[in-house]
Each structure stands twice: as C-alpha cells, then as structure tokens.
Amino acid sequence: MVASPSGSVKATIAASEIAGSCYNRAGMKKISWILAIVFGLAFLGATMMNVVLVGKARAALAGAYLGPRRVGEGPPGDRAPSRVSTEAARFQLFVVIPDTDDSFFSGLLEGISEAAPAAGAAIQVFRYPGTDEGEADRYFEIALRAKIDGLIMYAPRGRRGPSSIAARTAAAERNGVVFIPVGTDAPSGEKGPFIGSGSLLQGIAGGKLIGRFLGSGARVGIIISTSEIESGTDDPLYRGVRMSLSGFPGAEIVAVAETQAGILSGQAVAESMLRSHPSINAVLCSNARDTVGAAQVLVDWGDVGKVLIIGADETPDIQRYIDKGVIAASVVRDSKWIGEEAVRVFSRLKAGEKAPATVETSFLVIKTKEGQL
Amino acid sequence: MILGTVRGKIIANSALILLILALTTLYSGFASLELTRSVELLFRSNRNMESLRDLLGSTETGLEGYLTTKSSDSLKDYIRSSTKLSDEARSLNQKIVQDDSLLLQRDLAGLIDYYLEDTDASVAAKRGRDVAAYTARYESSERSAELARFLIAKIDGIFISNSLAAYSGYSAQISAVILSNAALVVSASLLGLMLLLRFSYKLTGPISSLAEAARAVGRGEYDSRLPALDSADEIGTMTAAFTSMQESVRLAFEELKSKSEVEKRLMAERMRVLELDHKLKDAELLALQTQINPHFLFNTLSAGMQLALTEDADRTAEFLDNLAAFIRYVLKPPARSVRVSDEVECVERYIWLLRLRFGERYRFRLSVDEDALSVETPALLLQPLVENAVAHGLRDREAGGDIRVVARLEDGIALLAVEDSGEGMSREEIARVMRESSGDDGSQLGEGGIGLHNVIRRVSLATGGKGHVEIESSPGAGASVRIYLPAGSGS
Numbered sequence: 016m017v018a019s020p021s022g023s024v025k026a027t028i029a030a031s032e033i034a035g036s037c038y039n040r041a042g043m044k045k046i047s048w049i050l051a052i053v054f055g056l057a058f059l060g061a062t063m064m065n066v067v068l069v070g071k072a073r074a075a076l077a078g079a080y081l082g083p084r085r086v087g088e089g090p091p092g093d094r095a096p097s098r099v100s101t102e103a104a105r106f107q108l109f110v111v112i113p114d115t116d117d118s119f120f121s122g123l124l125e126g127i128s129e130a131a132p133a134a135g136a137a138i139q140v141f142r143y144p145g146t147d148e149g150e151a152d153r154y155f156e157i158a159l160r161a162k163i164d165g166l167i168m169y170a171p172r173g174r175r176g177p178s179s180i181a182a183r184t185a186a187a188e189r190n191g192v193v194f195i196p197v198g199t200d201a202p203s204g205e206k207g208p209f210i211g212s213g214s215l216l217q218g219i220a221g222g223k224l225i226g227r228f229l230g231s232g233a234r235v236g237i238i239i240s241t242s243e244i245e246s247g248t249d250d251p252l253y254r255g256v257r258m259s260l261s262g263f264p265g266a267e268i269v270a271v272a273e274t275q276a277g278i279l280s281g282q283a284v285a286e287s288m289l290r291s292h293p294s295i296n297a298v299l300c301s302n303a304r305d306t307v308g309a310a311q312v313l314v315d316w317g318d319v320g321k322v323l324i325i326g327a328d329e330t331p332d333i334q335r336y337i338d339k340g341v342i343a344a345s346v347v348r349d350s351k352w353i354g355e356e357a358v359r360v361f362s363r364l365k366a367g368e369k370a371p372a373t374v375e376t377s378f379l380v381i382k383t384k385e386g387q388l
Numbered sequence: 389m390i391l392g393t394v395r396g397k398i399i400a401n402s403a404l405i406l407l408i409l410a411l412t413t414l415y416s417g418f419a420s421l422e423l424t425r426s427v428e429l430l431f432r433s434n435r436n437m438e439s440l441r442d443l444l445g446s447t448e449t450g451l452e453g454y455l456t457t458k459s460s461d462s463l464k465d466y467i468r469s470s471t472k473l474s475d476e477a478r479s480l481n482q483k484i485v486q487d488d489s490l491l492l493q494r495d496l497a498g499l500i501d502y503y504l505e506d507t508d509a510s511v512a513a514k515r516g517r518d519v520a521a522y523t524a525r526y527e528s529s530e531r532s533a534e535l536a537r538f539l540i541a542k543i544d545g546i547f548i549s550n551s552l553a554a555y556s557g558y559s560a561q562i563s564a565v566i567l568s569n570a571a572l573v574v575s576a577s578l579l580g581l582m583l584l585l586r587f588s589y590k591l592t593g594p595i596s597s598l599a600e601a602a603r604a605v606g607r608g609e610y611d612s613r614l615p616a617l618d619s620a621d622e623i624g625t626m627t628a629a630f631t632s633m634q635e636s637v638r639l640a641f642e643e644l645k646s647k648s649e650v651e652k653r654l655m656a657e658r659m660r661v662l663e664l665d666h667k668l669k670d671a672e673l674l675a676l677q678t679q680i681n682p683h684f685l686f687n688t689l690s691a692g693m694q695l696a697l698t699e700d701a702d703r704t705a706e707f708l709d710n711l712a713a714f715i716r717y718v719l720k721p722p723a724r725s726v727r728v729s730d731e732v733e734c735v736e737r738y739i740w741l742l743r744l745r746f747g748e749r750y751r752f753r754l755s756v757d758e759d760a761l762s763v764e765t766p767a768l769l770l771q772p773l774v775e776n777a778v779a780h781g782l783r784d785r786e787a788g789g790d791i792r793v794v795a796r797l798e799d800g801i802a803l804l805a806v807e808d809s810g811e812g813m814s815r816e817e818i819a820r821v822m823r824e825s826s827g828d829d830g831s832q833l834g835e836g837g838i839g840l841h842n843v844i845r846r847v848s849l850a851t852g853g854k855g856h857v858e859i860e861s862s863p864g865a866g867a868s869v870r871i872y873l874p875a876g877s878g879s
Contacts, residue, residue, distance in 0.1 A: 051583055057571070058572070058578075062572055065568040065569055069419045137487075160499050161502070
C-alpha cells in the first residue's frame with residue numbers, strides 16, 4: 016500500500032466496512048430469497064388448496080343437482096331402492112305400496128329392486144299412507160296418464176269399484192300399462208294376475224305350530240292387520256288357523272283382534288286381548304310389527320313362557336325374541352320372492368305372453384329357537 | 389433496452405408484484421363468483437318447475453276463457469301458453485334412468501302431453517259445438533293439471549331437499565374455502581413483500597456500496613475497493629465511473645504526497661541551511677570578537693616591543709616583533725590567498741620562535757626557489773606542517789631532528805614540502821589521514837591529524853581539486869608531506 020501506515024489502516028478498515036456491509040447485504044439477500052421461495056410455495060399451496068376446495072364445494076352442489084339420487088339422499092317420502100344406475104333402462108315401472116313398517120313390504124320392494132335391472136326396468140316407488148286409498152288412486156292415475164310401462168301395486172283384499180283389481184286391470188289395459196297387483200291374498204272372485212303370499216297357508220302353518228306346542232289345550236288369539244282383514248271369520252288367516260286346529264280337538268280360537276296403523280298398535284291390541292281373554296295361551300300374529308308388539312307385552316308383564324307367540328315374518332327384533340324364547344316361532348312369508356315374481360310377470364307380459372293365473376307363494380319358512388324347520 | 393435501466397427494473401419488479409396481487413384478487417373474485425353462480429344453479433330446477441306451473445295456469449286460463457267466451461284472444465292466449473308448455477315439457481327428461489327426479493320429470497312430461505291432448509281435444513270439441521265432448525275433455529284435462537301440479541310439487545320437494553343437502557355440503561366446504569382464500573391472500577401479500585425486499589436489496593445494494601465508498605473517499609481513504617458489479621444499468625455505469633474517478637484521485641493524491649515529501653525534504657534542507665547560516669553568523673560574530681582581541685594583542689605586543697627597545701632589550705624586542713607578525717599572519721582568515729613568499733616568511737618567523745624555545749635541538753633548513761615565491765597559495769599551508777613535524781614527528785627526539793621546508797616550481801606546478809627525520813608514519817596511518825581528509829563528514833580525526841587534514845582540504849578546495857597533497861613516510865624513516873599547487877591557483 017503506497018499510503019502512510021496510518022492511511023493504510025484506515026483504508027483497510029474502510030474496505031472491511033464495505034465488505035461487511037456487502038456481507039450483510041448478501042445475508043439479507045439469501046434470507047429474502049429463502050422467504051420468497053417459502054411464501055411462493057405457500058402461495059401455490061394455498062392456491063391449489065383453494066382450487067380443490069372450490070371444486071369440492073361445486074361438486075357438492077352440482078352432484079346433488081345433477082347426480083343420480085340414492086337411498087337416503089332423496090326426499091323422505093320418496094325412498095328409492097339402494098342402487099343407482101345411470102344407464103338408460105327399457106321400461107319404466109311404478110311401484111305403489113303402503114307407507115308402513117311392515118317387513119312384508121320391505122321384502123317385497125327388495126325383490127322388485129333386485130329383479131328390475133334384469134328386466135331392463137327402472138323403478139319408481141310411491142308410498143301412500145296405509146289408509147289413504149285416494150293417494151294410491153292418484154299414483155295409479157298418474158301412471159296411466161303418464162303412459163309408463165308397468166305398475167306393480169299393492170292390492171288389499173276387499174276393494175270394490177274403481178279401486179278393485181279388476182277395474183284397475185281394465186283401466187291399465189286401456190292405457191297400455193301393464194298392471195300387476197301384489198299382496199297377501201288374491202281377492203276372491205277376481206280374475207287376472209295376482210301375486211301374493213297366501214294368508215290361508217300362513218294361517219295353516221301357524222295353526223299347526225300351535226297344535227304342535229299346545230295340542231288340544233290351545234286357546235288361541237289371532238291379531239290381524241286391518242288392511243288385510245276381509246270380514247272376521249272369512250279372513251284367510253283365520254280360516255287357515257281354524258283348519259289346522261281342527262286336528263286338535265279341544266283347541267279353539269278364543270279371540271280375533273284387528274290392529275290399526277302405527278308401531279304401537281300391535282302391542283296395544285295384544286295387551287287388550289290378553290286382558291280380555293286371560294285364557295289365551297297362544298297368540299298368532301299376521302305381521303312382524305304385531306309380533307314384536309305382542310312379545311313386548313309378555314316381556315313387560317313377566318309372562319314370558321306363559322303365552323305361546325307364533326309370529327310372522329323375520330326382522331332382527333323377532334330373531335332376538337326367538338333367541339330369548341319370548342317368541343316360539345315365526346312363519347316367514349317370502350315377500351321378496353313375490354317382488355321378484357312380480358317383475359318376472361311384468362317382463363313376460365311386456366314380451367307379449369299371456370297373463371298368468373293367480374300366483375300365491377307356498378314358500379313359507381318356519382323360524383324357531385332351534386333354527387329353521 | 390428499458391429493462392437494462394433502473395427505471396425499467398423498478399417498473400418490471402413492481403409490475404410483477406402487482407401482477408401476483410392482481411391475479412390473486414382476480415382468482416379470489418372469480419372463485420367467489422363461480423360459487424355464487426353454483427348456488428344459483430341449485431334453484432334453477434325450481435325456477436323451471438315454477439315456470440311450468442305458471443304455464444299450466446296460463447294454459448288453463450286461456451282454455452277456460454275460450455271455452456266460456458270462445459273469444460279469439462283467449463284462444464290465442466291458450467295457443468301461446470300451450471305451445472310454451474309443450475316446449476317446456478319437451479325440455480324435461482325423457483330418458484328412462486334409475487333416478488327419481490329424472491323419472492318424475494319423465495312422468496310430468498307424459499302427464500303434460502296427456503293434458504295438452506285433452507285441452508286440444510276440448511278446443512276442437514268446442515269448435516264442433518260438441519258440449520259433452522269438450523266438457524269431458526276439459527274435466528279430464530283439469531284432472532291431468534291437478535296431477536301435474538302434484539308431480540311438480542313433488543319434484544320441487546326433491547329439488548329443494550337435494551338443494552338443501554347440497555347446500556349443507558357446500559356450507560361445510562365454504563368455510564374452508566374462505567380460510568384458504570385468506571391464506572391465499574396472505575401468502576400472496578407475503579410473497580409480494582419478500583419480492584419487494586429482494587428487489588429493493590438488489591437495486592439499493594450497489595447504491596449503498598457506492599455510498600460507503602463515497603464516505604470512505606470523503607474520509608480520505610482512497611484504497612477502498614468497490615465490489616465488482618456486473619450490471620449495465622445507470623448504477624453499474626456510476627460504479628464504474630466512481631471506481632475510475634477514485635483511481636484517478638488516488639493517483640493524484642499519491643503524486644501530491646510525493647511532491648509533498650520532496651518539499652518536506654527541501655524545507656528540512658532549507659532549515660539546515662538556515663541553521664548553518666545562523667551558525668555562520670555566530671561564527672562571524674565570534675570572528676569579529678576574536679579580531680578585537682588580536683588588535684589588542686598586537687598593540688600590546690607592539691607596546692612591549694617599544695618597551696623592550698627602550699630598555700635596550702633587543703632580543704626581546706625581536707621576539708615580540710616576530711611573535712606579533714606571526715600571530716597577525718595566523719589570525720587572518722585562513723581562506724585567503726597569499727603568495728608562497730608570505731608562507732615562507734611566516735614559516736621563517738615560526739622557526740625563529742621555535743628556535744627561541746627549543747634552541748638548537750632541531751635543525752631547520754629552507755630550500756626555496758625564487759620562481760616559486762610569487763605563486764599564489766592558500767594561507768597557512770606550511771606552518772601547520774612544520775608544527776606537525778615538530779609536535780609529532782620529532783616529539784620523541786631529544787636532539788638531532790631535521791626539518792626541511794621546500795618551495796620550488798616544477799613544470800608550472802608549485803611544490804611546497806615539509807620533510808622531517810622523525811618517527812614517520814605507517815602505511816595505515818597515511819591511508820587513514822588521506823581517507824579522513826577526503827571525506828566531507830568531518831569524521832573523527834586521529835592524533836595530530838587536524839593540521840594535516842586542514843591543509844589537505846584547503847588545498848583541494850582552493851585549487852578546485854587540481855592541487856593535491858602527497859605523504860611519503862615509513863615508520864622510523866621520517867615523513868615528507870608534499871603539496872602540489874598549479875601555478876596561478878589560489879582562493
């Protein structure tokens with residue numbers, strides 16, 4: 016360095032200050048770069064997340080608007096079967112059934128739903144309050160005027176006039192709609208296709224079970240759903256029980272009671288009947304709801320084992336009571352088969368085949384604590 | 389290119405930051421708009437159903453108007469409404485797909501077709517004045533309209549239910565969307581801030597370095613170096629220019645510093661000259677002072693000589709006369725130029741005084757050439773040599789010492805010599821005397837060297853180097869000091 020010694024020191028200090036400030040700037044530059052990269056990544060991440068979330072939000076809207084409806088996603092009164100198919104079907108099939116908790120109808124709907132795809136049919140299920148026949152008529156009328164392909168409709172016994180099976184069958188034929196009534200028992204005296212479970216057979220099976228357990232000492236009370244009752248002792252179920260008990264002299268039917276709609280109706284009727292007729296040692300129920308109600312009465316009273324209960328159909332509650340010995344046995348109607356058969360008949364009719372005669376399923380299963388008989 | 393300038397860089401960087409923020413704002417706004425439009429989509433089907441319901445009502449009104457009044461306006465209204473209703477019905481789903489709302493739309497479309505068949509048949513029957521027929525078809529159409537409204541309400545219910553379910557799902561997402569929007573805005577702002585910091589450091593860094601360097605230059609530190617800047621913008625140009633200027637200033641200052649050093653040395657030399665001058669003045673003053681005393685001494689010696697003559701002390705008078713003359717000669721300025729004759733006379737007086745002191749202890753001989761007497765010579769050359777010969781060469785001789793003084797002219801060269809038969813000098817002593825006499829630093833002189841040294845130097849100075857002195861001697865063999873002077877030389 017040419018400068019004086021003191022000048023040289025000063026110059027060194029100045030150079031180091033500049034170098035130091037450069038170093039500090041280099042440090043800040045590095046930090047600012049790192050932070051810029053970090054915030055840039057955060058920016059990209061937030062953008063991507065926002066895009067995904069906006070997409071999800073829009074999908075939530077558009078999916079509900081455009082997508083197929085599934086069970087549980089539709090309106091409460093419009094419960095569709097638990098399957099979705101976006102493929103176009105060949106036929107549109109109405110299913111009109113009462114809005115009841117009877118497991119018969121859930122089995123029926125299950126059968127129809129499973130058989131429909133094979134038949135190339137898309138089904139529309141309409142439920143109406145069990146006692147509101149006007150609502151059922153409305154759906155029937157819509158089906159005819161909308162010119163759908165087929166209509167599977169619950170047809171209780173005892174309907175007369177335009178609501179009779181015959182009248183509806185004729186009206187459907189005029190509008191080119193295949194009409195298939197389903198139910199428990201075919202109306203007596205009416206022609207045309209009908210697919211049902213056969214309450215007479217159910218009564219016979221139940222009566223045999225009572226005779227087997229109680230023999231001639233059987234004092235039987237029968238609980239029948241109002242919608243199914245025809246007229247007291249003319250009810251097929253009653254007749255079936257009576258036919259079976261005739262083989263056990265001394266055994267008798269003490270009481271026949273009718274239940275209304277509602278989940279507690281069976282329990283109330285069973286309680287009333289058992290109070291009115293203390294001699295009853297066997298109760299035969301026509302559906303699952305009444306079976307559970309009667310069993311609950313025995314549990315509440317602590318009379319389990321004192322009264323023999325022969326139930327109908329199969330639900331988890333009934334199975335539980337059977338396992339506990341509250342219910343002796345249950346005559347299970349194969350309503351699922353009825354549903355499947357109804358779709359098969361629809362297919363045959365659409366194919367131009369002749370309408371089959373009345374079909375009543377004879378496939379009944381007896382469930383007991385020991386298993387299936 | 390504008391991007392190569394500071395302004396261009398500021399504009400480009402600001403534009404980038406603004407672009408990021410603008411894109412963020414636009415995206416956020418666009419996403420919000422899309423979500424709003426999606427929500428509107430929820431109720432589009434309900435609006436379609438409402439439109440169908442209205443068209444159904446207006447068709448019924450038109451039909452009733454025509455059936456009751458048979459007015460052409462009612463008929464036009466009916467035709468207009470029924471046409472629109474038919475168009476709307478055709479826009480409903482016609483496919484058989486396992487979907488409740490789609491199948492219901494298909495049912496509704498079938499019902500509306502059925503309804504329009506009845507209304508058209510009713511109008512036709514009205515024109516044909518078939519009261520029973522148009523009444524029956526009207527009643528049938530009314531039933532179809534009622535069923536259609538029932539289905540519309542059912543479809544509405546499904547749509548609303550689905551819309552509510554969809555809105556629930558949407559609401560579950562929307563808070564996350566808002567949060568991510570906020571995160572997006574915050575991260576974009578922070579990104580912009582970091583880019584701003586980055587760019588500001590990039591832009592102001594070289595300026596700061598330049599400022600640091602300028603401050604260093606302000607403090608007089610020209611050796612600081614700016615970091616190399618690979619930039620073609622104004623700052624790069626300024627940095628290059630500053631570096632060049634700094635180098636120029638540094639060189640100029642170094643030159644000034646060098647000149648200053650020279651001036652400093654010159655000043656020191658002047659100071660030394662002044663000091664010497666001052667000393668010279670002192671010496672001159674001292675000389676003046678010393679000149680006063682000789683006058684007193686000469687006058688006193690003259691008075692003594694007069695007294696001696698008065699008292700008939702001739703020898704004392706001669707002594708005082710020779711002493712006064714010798715002192716007068718010696719005390720005159722030594723740098724003066726005299727003739728050889730003056731020198732010889734001075735030596736003779738000095739020898740007379742020595743003989744008075746030493747008697748016949750030493751033998752003095754003078755060999756003087758007449759031609760040499762007029763030659764000019766520096767004063768007091770011979771006397772110091774004689775004094776040296778007595779004081780040093782013959783000092784240890786009790787008797788028999790010879791001293792010969794020579795003055796002659798040889799080929800234009802005056803030779804003045806003093807020879808003695810004393811102790812002599814060794815080769816080393818001779819070399820030392822000659823070396824010390826040739827130096828100009830007044831180094832330490834050896835014993836008895838002052839006179840000889842003085843003579844040698846004055847000979848050299850007075851003759852400008854043309855004259856010289858030779859010493860020839862060896863231990864125990866005496867010494868001969870010879871002075872060679874060019875004829876005509878003198879101070």
